[in-house]
Amino acid sequence: MSTTTEYSAATRTGRISNFVDTRMGVSPMVKEFGRKIFPDHWSFMFGEVALYSFVILLLSGTFLTFFFDPSMAHTTYEGSYKPLYGLEMSVAYASSLDISFDIRGGLFMRQVHHWAALLFVAAMSVHMLRVFFTGAFRRPRELNWVVGCLLLLAGLAAGFTGYSLPDDVLSGNGLRIIDGILKAIPVVGSYISMFLFGGEFPGYAVIGRLYVLHILIVPAAILLLIVVHLFMVVVHKHTQYPGPGRTNDNVVGYPVGPVYAAKAGGFFFIVFGVISLLAGFFTINAIWNYGPYDPSPVQAGTQPDWYIGWFDGALRLMPGVLGDFSFKWDIPFPWGVNSIPLGVLLPMIPVGILMVGMIVWPWIERWVTRDDREHHLLDRPRNAPFRTAAGVAGIIFYCVMWAAASSDLIATHFHMSLNDVLYILRFLYFAGPIIGFIVTRRICLALQRKDREIALHGREAGVIEMTPAGEFRERHEHLSDYELYRLVGFENRRPVPAQPGKDGKVSGLEKQRAKLNKWFYEERVEPVTRDELTAARAHGHHDAVEADHGAHGIDR
Amino acid sequence: MGEQGYGGPGHHSDAVEHAGVEDSGTYAIDNPGLPPHRPRLADEDPRAAKKAERQVAFLFLLSILGTILFFVGYFVIGQVGPDTAAETLRLQNMLLGLGTAFAMLGIGVGIVHWAKTLMPDHEMVEQRHEVRTEADRADAQGIIEDILEESQIKRRPLLRNTLIGAVALAPLPAIAIFRDLDDTDNRSDLAAENFGVERFRHTMWDEGVRLVRDPSGTPIKASDVTIGSAFHVIPEGLNELQYGKLNEKAKAVVLLMRLDPDKLEVSEGREDWNVDGIVAYSKICTHVGCPVALYEQHTHHLLCPCHQSTFDVTREAKVVFGPASHALPQLPITVNEEGFLVARSDFQEPVGPVYWERG
Numbered sequence: 001m002s003t004t005t006e007y008s009a010a011t012r013t014g015r016i017s018n019f020v021d022t023r024m025g026v027s028p029m030v031k032e033f034g035r036k037i038f039p040d041h042w043s044f045m046f047g048e049v050a051l052y053s054f055v056i057l058l059l060s061g062t063f064l065t066f067f068f069d070p071s072m073a074h075t076t077y078e079g080s081y082k083p084l085y086g087l088e089m090s091v092a093y094a095s096s097l098d099i100s101f102d103i104r105g106g107l108f109m110r111q112v113h114h115w116a117a118l119l120f121v122a123a124m125s126v127h128m129l130r131v132f133f134t135g136a137f138r139r140p141r142e143l144n145w146v147v148g149c150l151l152l153l154a155g156l157a158a159g160f161t162g163y164s165l166p167d168d169v170l171s172g173n174g175l176r177i178i179d180g181i182l183k184a185i186p187v188v189g190s191y192i193s194m195f196l197f198g199g200e201f202p203g204y205a206v207i208g209r210l211y212v213l214h215i216l217i218v219p220a221a222i223l224l225l226i227v228v229h230l231f232m233v234v235v236h237k238h239t240q241y242p243g244p245g246r247t248n249d250n251v252v253g254y255p256v257g258p259v260y261a262a263k264a265g266g267f268f269f270i271v272f273g274v275i276s277l278l279a280g281f282f283t284i285n286a287i288w289n290y291g292p293y294d295p296s297p298v299q300a301g302t303q304p305d306w307y308i309g310w311f312d313g314a315l316r317l318m319p320g321v322l323g324d325f326s327f328k329w330d331i332p333f334p335w336g337v338n339s340i341p342l343g344v345l346l347p348m349i350p351v352g353i354l355m356v357g358m359i360v361w362p363w364i365e366r367w368v369t370r371d372d373r374e375h376h377l378l379d380r381p382r383n384a385p386f387r388t389a390a391g392v393a394g395i396i397f398y399c400v401m402w403a404a405a406s407s408d409l410i411a412t413h414f415h416m417s418l419n420d421v422l423y424i425l426r427f428l429y430f431a432g433p434i435i436g437f438i439v440t441r442r443i444c445l446a447l448q449r450k451d452r453e454i455a456l457h458g459r460e461a462g463v464i465e466m467t468p469a470g471e472f473r474e475r476h477e478h479l480s481d482y483e484l485y486r487l488v489g490f491e492n493r494r495p496v497p498a499q500p501g502k503d504g505k506v507s508g509l510e511k512q513r514a515k516l517n518k519w520f521y522e523e524r525v526e527p528v529t530r531d532e533l534t535a536a537r538a539h540g541h542h543d544a545v546e547a548d549h550g551a552h553g554i555d556r
Numbered sequence: 557m558g559e560q561g562y563g564g565p566g567h568h569s570d571a572v573e574h575a576g577v578e579d580s581g582t583y584a585i586d587n588p589g590l591p592p593h594r595p596r597l598a599d600e601d602p603r604a605a606k607k608a609e610r611q612v613a614f615l616f617l618l619s620i621l622g623t624i625l626f627f628v629g630y631f632v633i634g635q636v637g638p639d640t641a642a643e644t645l646r647l648q649n650m651l652l653g654l655g656t657a658f659a660m661l662g663i664g665v666g667i668v669h670w671a672k673t674l675m676p677d678h679e680m681v682e683q684r685h686e687v688r689t690e691a692d693r694a695d696a697q698g699i700i701e702d703i704l705e706e707s708q709i710k711r712r713p714l715l716r717n718t719l720i721g722a723v724a725l726a727p728l729p730a731i732a733i734f735r736d737l738d739d740t741d742n743r744s745d746l747a748a749e750n751f752g753v754e755r756f757r758h759t760m761w762d763e764g765v766r767l768v769r770d771p772s773g774t775p776i777k778a779s780d781v782t783i784g785s786a787f788h789v790i791p792e793g794l795n796e797l798q799y800g801k802l803n804e805k806a807k808a809v810v811l812l813m814r815l816d817p818d819k820l821e822v823s824e825g826r827e828d829w830n831v832d833g834i835v836a837y838s839k840i841c842t843h844v845g846c847p848v849a850l851y852e853q854h855t856h857h858l859l860c861p862c863h864q865s866t867f868d869v870t871r872e873a874k875v876v877f878g879p880a881s882h883a884l885p886q887l888p889i890t891v892n893e894e895g896f897l898v899a900r901s902d903f904q905e906p907v908g909p910v911y912w913e914r915g
Contacts (some may be wrong), residue, residue: 187912195734250682269665298847316879408861
């Protein structure tokens, strides 16, 4: 090492980088990342929003930890907020009030923290939908999809543990609901509840415990998962939308330095700015209005943070009794009667299925479609009608539960009977996803047909011409090759019939797979072929647009 | 990495040739390659570039003003305290928000505008690589096999099996050590009925305990309870508890109301649980435990604001709607010789949500 002559830098940048490089050897990293290409699209920004919200959560959260005291010991409030002066409350609630009223900028930081938390989960959710609907989770990115799902769940955990900390009436009632749900778990439920609360609800322990989870365990887990998530993005390189110049083997976009770094870095400040505006002008979680936690009072029309809503709504949708039949199931065992509250547990099952289904979807799709190739080009959602329809069905299912969490507000706002609102939502809970699936698939196919029509016959120019023979026609403008490629450059996916296994027989499972596969791909619109395009161009215009529809596409 | 240049137009045209090879013949037309680059105004017109530069600088200046605005909010309005008016607090919060927003948006929008107008907007192309190479995989597999071989773990099943046993058992203490997360049953001063799940069955109510108002603690005479009125009730002595007050309150809160005795459906064994139509029910919802705080006089329904479980007081708080699956427990009450309402006993069944050992 020392025998070679030292490189001597000519510029100042060179000297600094030489200093760092001789001590840390970072030149290969600069070479690798300095000009790394990132594709550009507005829909790729949601993940960034989530990341930046998390950074803001760490910054504002650190400020809050310096002033918050998670003790549940009783104290008498002697702070600045007069309506609560002299009231008995927990130290945790008193210190939350102090942050709001006695510490300069404390209220602002609380609001920043809460708004950033809402945005964090929202951005992660939308990012996830983007990944789902464009098929970005396919090989080789399945594992990163799982990491993303875990991040979303960790985000929910962070939100919930934080929501419970101020120990006001609202958060205390939230904890009480958690207590009720935990107790519903068969066999071990009562003990899990007692371990969490250190005895009976509410006890003196739970806020301190949630605090440790909220400021240490959960953020550490999120940070770790983010590192893994981003590392995998670098390993895989980013996906890109199909289009002229883009192939499955290249990445087209802007280099990290300077363009992408500037855009992404600037975007952090924009996210921070928007959150600051929200925090400055829109009060959120005005804990001083609720009062200290007391098991007796409750406020009508209160709402959980939005991402907890679907759990709450699932609970509301379930009827506890049907006529004289009660969903409280008492099981007579030789040692006595044990109880299972099906009214609480049953609605949690679809919630669990939706979560697990989300995590394992890449493998479901891979198994059904037998598509095990690497995909770096995204699908336009319309070109994957089944997946898009399934995704929309999932969204509707989620949103019905979410809406149910506001059933009382919907009822009062639209002057409806509370019972009717719930009956409608119960109907939608079952019918909504099915209707959504059918309608979405239809819309996708219709959009594909429209793409075909435009690809073959060009765009309607809005100009009516009269031929010498007196016929009126609308002029069609042909597309440029770049535009045309966007419309025709997608894969023609056909059903894969059941395949015999190693023993030469078609197994029952394989038959089921083939059936699902047919359901996946049966209805589809084939992309324009070379011959069709040549024929259409030769004809000029006005051929009937034949959309391939149904099974006859398989045999060709 | 071979194709990856250092940017610039030369590299870009290279990409166009490259594209279209991989998917040729697959689609109706071949990949036409990247569309030609369209220069922006600022690329060609130095005046437009100068204008963009000024706009970016203006945004950065705006950010500086934002930071100053923050300091105005923080120092000029100054320390908040008992004498701060609500409007002042709101104004301070607004200035801090507005100042930070300007400071951040100025930088953010400025940089993005800079990137969009002045930095090169040539799209560049990079080739993807296999996540792994076949040779690496074979090497890795060989290394792992060597490691296993050298460790001899396959050849010596006794070592393997005892190790599995030891490793399976070793984490158990780490779980067991959390047993005292609930340490209340280690406290010798508590009665046996307050151990474990048994305590869910017991509340502060007992024979002769007076019903008092929540939160004032004043006792209630039967004559105070007129038809249509409802009282939030706690057991006498609750407010004086030094420790575990909220725990007891979370189980013992009761709603008291008077109905026309003719309207009450009273089941067998509960005939003497009401006092001339005055009935007391647990306020803890049997669904997941929210306080059932809304009483609708006309329909005699109790409604839980959390999940809308509805109970009919005339029919012993039976569930008529919503997710709760069993009736609210009734507190047997009577009047003592002074005319105050008192409990006849504790609740006859556990209050609140269903749990496994409830029965």
